[in-house]
Amino acid sequence: MAAIWSPEQKFRIWFEIEAHAADAQAELGVIPAEAAKTVWDKARDAEFDVARIDAIEAEVKHDVIAFLTHLSEIVGPEARFVHQGMTSSDVLDTCFNVQLARAADLLLEDLDLLLAALKKRALEHKDTLTIGRSHGIHAEPTTFGLKLAQAYAEFARCRDRLEFARKEVATCAISGAVGTFANIDPSVEEHVARSMGLEVEPVSTQVIPRDRHAMYFSVLGVIASSVERLATEVRHLQRTEVLEVEEFFSAGQKGSSAMPHKRNPVLTENLTGLARLVRSATFPAMENVALWHERDISHSSVERGIGPDATVHLDFALRRLTGVIDKLLVYPENMQANLDRLGGLVHSQRVLLALTQNGVSREDSYRLVQRNAMPVWRGEGNFLDLLKADADVKNALSDADLEALFDMGYHTKHVDTIFARVFG
Numbered sequence: 467m468a469a470i471w472s473p474e475q476k477f478r479i480w481f482e483i484e485a486h487a488a489d490a491q492a493e494l495g496v497i498p499a500e501a502a503k504t505v506w507d508k509a510r511d512a513e514f515d516v517a518r519i520d521a522i523e524a525e526v527k528h529d530v531i532a533f534l535t536h537l538s539e540i541v542g543p544e545a546r547f548v549h550q551g552m553t554s555s556d557v558l559d560t561c562f563n564v565q566l567a568r569a570a571d572l573l574l575e576d577l578d579l580l581l582a583a584l585k586k587r588a589l590e591h592k593d594t595l596t597i598g599r600s601h602g603i604h605a606e607p608t609t610f611g612l613k614l615a616q617a618y619a620e621f622a623r624c625r626d627r628l629e630f631a632r633k634e635v636a637t638c639a640i641s642g643a644v645g646t647f648a649n650i651d652p653s654v655e656e657h658v659a660r661s662m663g664l665e666v667e668p669v670s671t672q673v674i675p676r677d678r679h680a681m682y683f684s685v686l687g688v689i690a691s692s693v694e695r696l697a698t699e700v701r702h703l704q705r706t707e708v709l710e711v712e713e714f715f716s717a718g719q720k721g722s723s724a725m726p727h728k729r730n731p732v733l734t735e736n737l738t739g740l741a742r743l744v745r746s747a748t749f750p751a752m753e754n755v756a757l758w759h760e761r762d763i764s765h766s767s768v769e770r771g772i773g774p775d776a777t778v779h780l781d782f783a784l785r786r787l788t789g790v791i792d793k794l795l796v797y798p799e800n801m802q803a804n805l806d807r808l809g810g811l812v813h814s815q816r817v818l819l820a821l822t823q824n825g826v827s828r829e830d831s832y833r834l835v836q837r838n839a840m841p842v843w844r845g846e847g848n849f850l851d852l853l854k855a856d857a858d859v860k861n862a863l864s865d866a867d868l869e870a871l872f873d874m875g876y877h878t879k880h881v882d883t884i885f886a887r888v889f890g
Contacts, residue, residue: 467781470568471774477514479561480533483658484548485509487556487640490657491650497547504544512540530554551650555761556640559674562769563635564662566682569777570632573689576784577625581618583791585889588614592881595874596710596801597812602702606812607805607877610710610796615888617696624689631685635678638662639670644760671760676751679769683751686776690744693783697734697741700790704731710801714793733790740783747772805874809842810849816871817853817863824862834859 469475485505492502515536523532531554538545549557592611597604638659642650652666659666667674703710713731715721721728750772754765805812814835821831838852838859853859853868863871 467569467572467778468774470565470572471778473516473519474514476561476565477516477519477533479564479662480530480557481509481512481514481537483557483560483640483662484534484537484552486658486661487552487654488548488550489661490654491547491550493657494651494653496651497550498544501544501547505541505548508541509537514540528554530557551642551648551654552640553643553672555670555673556642558766559670560638560640560658560662560664562773563637563664563674563678565773566679566777567632567636567663569773569781570628570635570682572781573686573777573784574625574628574632576781576788577621577628577689580784580788580791581621581625583788584614584618584621587791587794587796588612588618588885589889591796591798592885593878594796594798594801595805595878596798597805604804604808604812606815607874609878609881610798610801612881612884613699614791615885617692617699619888620692620695621689624685624692627685627688631682633665635682636664637667637674637678638664639667639672639674641667641670641672643672645670645672673757673761673765676754676757676765680748680752680755683747683772683776686780687745687748690741690780690783693780693787694738694741696787697737697790700734700794701731701738704734708800708804710797710804712795712797713790714795733786737783737787737790740779740786743779744776744783747776808849809847810872811839811842813849813872814839816876817859817868820867820871821859821862826862 485502488497488502488505491497492499514533518539519529519532519536522535523529526532526535534545534549537548541548588611590611591614592609594610595607596610596613598606598608638655639645640650640655640658641647641652647655655666658664669675700711700713702708704712712729713733715729720726721730721732750768754768757765818828818831818835821834822828826834834856838849838856841847841852842849850868850872853863854865859868
């Protein structure tokens with residue numbers, strides 16, 4: 467990912483754009499065919515001297531002119547036919563979109579690896595019972611596999627969004643000053659687009675419209691938020707008083723400089739921070755949409771930062787998250803112990819519904835269930851025993867009825883249906 471954004475790679479893409487444009491110009495007879503051939507022959511395998519280009523730019527104060535000057539040093543007199551009818555934005559914007567498309571390809575590979583890891587672990591723990599939580603408080607039973615299936619479905623949506631964003635941003639503009647093609651034929655743009663694996667930008671006002679890029683970076687921000695969501699889940703489940711899962715802790719690893727016993731969720735904490743960095747690119751990308759008239763360069767400094775930063779950070783984050791899931795330590799016995807901590811209160815809704823189905827009003831049913839639940843919440847007895855001893859409850863439900871309501875399997879009877887929806 468870092469190589470995509472290196473100066474060497476950037477100048478290589480600039481050269482390819484210019485050389486493909488020269489080929490198209492030669493086909494039209496605008497420049498000599500031999501000149502276009504010379505550009506390729508002399509610079510195709512050339513190593514562009516970044517320091518030399520920087521030195522020229524320090525004098526001329528223009529990056530594309532600095533590059534073209536260095537290219538002329540390599541190509542010779544035929545370089546005068548390069549950049550015919552083009553403007554700097556033709557090169558800069560087309561290159562940026564090539565880089566974003568290539569970055570998206572790597573991110574799609576990362577998502578595929580993460581999805582594979584999530585699917586593997588979800589199937590492994592499809593039936594591993596655990597407590598579901600709302601507001602951080604015990605709610606009703608679920609399975610750990612369902613937690614991972616939810617994450618799989620979320621990242622599958624992220625992948626679809628990124629594919630769309632890649633397609634939307636992969637456009638080419640070779641339209642000249644203010645985008646009118648006054649000094650260059652539209653067929654040149656079509657040729658460069660085909661050669662660089664891009665689509666033609668329908669209307670480029672000398673720059674490619676930045677709503678495309680705003681969409682792209684917004685999608686990266688959403689993916690980062692999904693990374694943080696799963697990382698936060700792992701962090702909560704690794705807390706000492708929960709300890710249902712744990713990041714892999716390798717031999718010789720140390721968790722604290724002061725406390726030798728510590729095993730901290732450092733990888734998922736790191737992922738939470740990385741997500742913030744990726745999301746920080748979304749707002750400036752949206753602000754880049756409103757440029758002055760046909761163009762200005764207020765977006766340029768922004769994109770030089772957020773392009774490499776957001777894609778490199780997300781690339782690293784997705785790979786790190788894949789490793790976390792792949793090696794995640796899962797403790798089903800702790801999940802069961804936590805399920806049992808509230809003395810059966812996780813079945814309160816089922817008791818509520820059973821009372822309403824046996825003639826008790828919903829208001830009275832709620833009052834009866836809560837009346838027996840609160841002592842258990844305070845550690846005073848077992849929920850099932852208290853219900854059996856409650857005369858008002860016994861008027862509607864027998865002991866056998868109540869016992870049947872405490873079946874854990876009731877809560878997992880549709881797990882296969884959900885898995886079929888997610889994994890097909």
